[in-house]
Amino acid sequence: xxxxxxxxxxxxxxxxxxxxxxxxxxxxxxxxxxxxxxxxxxxxxxxxxxxxxxxxxxxxxxxxxxxxxxxxxxxxxxxxxxxxxxxxxxxxxxxxxxxxxxxxxxxxxxxxxxxxxxxxxxxxxxxxxxxxxxxxxxxxxxxxxxxxxxxxxxxxxxxxxxxxxxxxxxxxxxxxxxxxxxxxxxxxxxxxxxxxxxxxxxxxxxxxxxxxxxxxxxxxxxxxxxxxxxxxxxxxxxxxxxxxxxxxxxxxxxxxxxxxxxxxxxxxxxxxxxxxxxxxxxxxxxxxxxxxxxxxxxxxxxxxxxxxxxxxxxxxxxxxx
Amino acid sequence: xxxxxxxxxxxxxxxxxxxxxxxxxxxxxxxxxxxxxxxxxxxxxxxxxxxxxxxxxxxx
Numbered sequence: 001x002x003x004x005x006x007x008x009x010x011x012x013x014x015x016x017x018x019x020x021x022x023x024x025x026x027x028x029x030x031x032x033x034x035x036x037x038x039x040x041x042x043x044x045x046x047x048x049x050x051x052x053x054x055x056x057x058x059x060x061x062x063x064x065x066x067x068x069x070x071x072x073x074x075x076x077x078x079x080x081x082x083x084x085x086x087x088x089x090x091x092x093x094x095x096x097x098x099x100x101x102x103x104x105x106x107x108x109x110x111x112x113x114x115x116x117x118x119x120x121x122x123x124x125x126x127x128x129x130x131x132x133x134x135x136x137x138x139x140x141x142x143x144x145x146x147x148x149x150x151x152x153x154x155x156x157x158x159x160x161x162x163x164x165x166x167x168x169x170x171x172x173x174x175x176x177x178x179x180x181x182x183x184x185x186x187x188x189x190x191x192x193x194x195x196x197x198x199x200x201x202x203x204x205x206x207x208x209x210x211x212x213x214x215x216x217x218x219x220x221x222x223x224x225x226x227x228x229x230x231x232x233x234x235x236x237x238x239x240x241x242x243x244x245x246x247x248x249x250x251x252x253x254x255x256x257x258x259x260x261x262x263x264x265x266x267x268x269x270x271x272x273x274x275x276x277x278x279x280x281x282x283x284x285x286x287x288x289x290x291x292x293x294x295x296x297x298x299x300x301x302x303x304x305x306x307x308x309x310x311x312x313x314x315x316x317x318x319x320x321x
Numbered sequence: 322x323x324x325x326x327x328x329x330x331x332x333x334x335x336x337x338x339x340x341x342x343x344x345x346x347x348x349x350x351x352x353x354x355x356x357x358x359x360x361x362x363x364x365x366x367x368x369x370x371x372x373x374x375x376x377x378x379x380x381x
Contacts, residue, residue, distance in 0.1 A: 025343045030353045063371055067364060126361070130368050 037077025052176030054311025166199030
C-alpha cells in the first residue's frame with residue numbers, strides 16, 4: 001500500500017474529489033516535463049551564457065565549461081517550471097500559453113512545483129561544487145529573481161514588469177563569465193545591459209498585437225494599462241538606448257570592426273523598425289510583428305559575432321591548452 | 322498495523338490500478354530519472370578525475 005493511500009485511510013473523512021486527486025496517478029510524460037522547462041527560452045539562455053563564457057579571459061577545461069552550461073540550462077528550465085506552476089491560472093486564459101502542460105492538465109501544479117524546486121537545488125549545488133561559488137550564487141539569484149520578483153510580484157502588479165523582470169534573462173552571460181573566471185568585470189556588465197535594454201522593445205512589440213490576450217488574463221502589460229500610443233513611444237525610447245549600448249563593446253575596444261559594423265547595421269534596422277512601430281496606428285500591427293521578429297535576430301547576431309570574433313579564438317585556444 | 326486497518330476497512334481493495342497510458346508515462350519518467358542520476362554520477366566522477374585534488378578547493 002502506498003503512503004498516499006495510507007494517509008487517506010488514517011486521516012478520516014475527506015472530500016471525494018480531494019481523495020481522488022491524491023491517489024490519481026500522473027499521466028505526465030518526459031516530453032511534458034521538457035515542455036515545462038521552456039526549451040526555446042532555455043536555448044537562448046544557453047547561447048548567451050556560452051558567449052559570456054567564451055569571451056572571458058583565462059583558461060577553462062571544456063568539461064567544466066560543459067558542466068557550467070548544463071547547470072545554467074537546468075537552472076533556467078527550473079525557473080521556467082516554477083513560472084508555469086505559479087502562472088497556470090493566467091496561462092489557461094491566454095491563447096499563446098493555453099496549451100502548456102499545467103493548464104492542459106497533463107502535469108499537476110504540485111508536480112511542476114516539485115520538479116522546479118528539485119532542479120533549482122540540483123543546478124545550483126552542482127554548479128557550486130563543480131565550477132565555482134560565484135557562478136552558483138548568480139544562478140541562484142537569477143532563479144529567485146525570475147520566479148519571486150518577476151513571476152510572483154511584478155508580472156501581475158505593474159506595467160514595468162518586463163523592464164525590471166528582464167534582468168533575469170540578462171544574467172546568463174554574467175553567469176557564463178563568472179563560471180570561466182570566478183569574477184566579474186565591465187564586459188559581462190555590458191552584455192547584461194544589452195539584453196536588459198533589449199527585453200522591453202522585444203516584449204512590448206509582442207504585447208502590442210497580443211493586447212487582448214494580456215487584458216483578458218489581467219496581466220498589466222504596458223499596452224493594456226497605458227495604451228498603444230504610450231507603448232510605441234516607450235519602444236522607441238528603449239531602442240534609442242539599446243542601439244548605442246549594442247555598439248559600445250566595439251566603442252570601448254572590447255571587440256573588432258566586424259562586431260562594430262554588425263552592431264551598427266542591425267542597430268539601424270532596429271531603430272528604423274521602432275520608428276515604424278511609433279508611426280503605426282491601431283489596428284495595423286505589421287511593424288510590431290516585424291520588430292518582434294527582428295529583435296530576436298538582432299540579439300542573436302550581436303552575440304554570435306561576439307562569439308566568433310572574441311570567443312571562438314578563445315575557445316579554440318582553451319581546447320588546445 | 323496501518324495496512325491491517327486499511328485491509329479491514331476495504332477488504333476487496335486492489336489498490337490503484339494504472340491505465341496503459343499511466344503505465345507508459347510512469348515507465349518513461351522512471352527511465353528518465355535513472356538516466357539523469359547515472360549521468361550525474363558519471364559527471365562527478367569524471368570531473369573529480371579532471372580536477373584532481375583541487376576538486377576539494379572551493380574558495381568563496
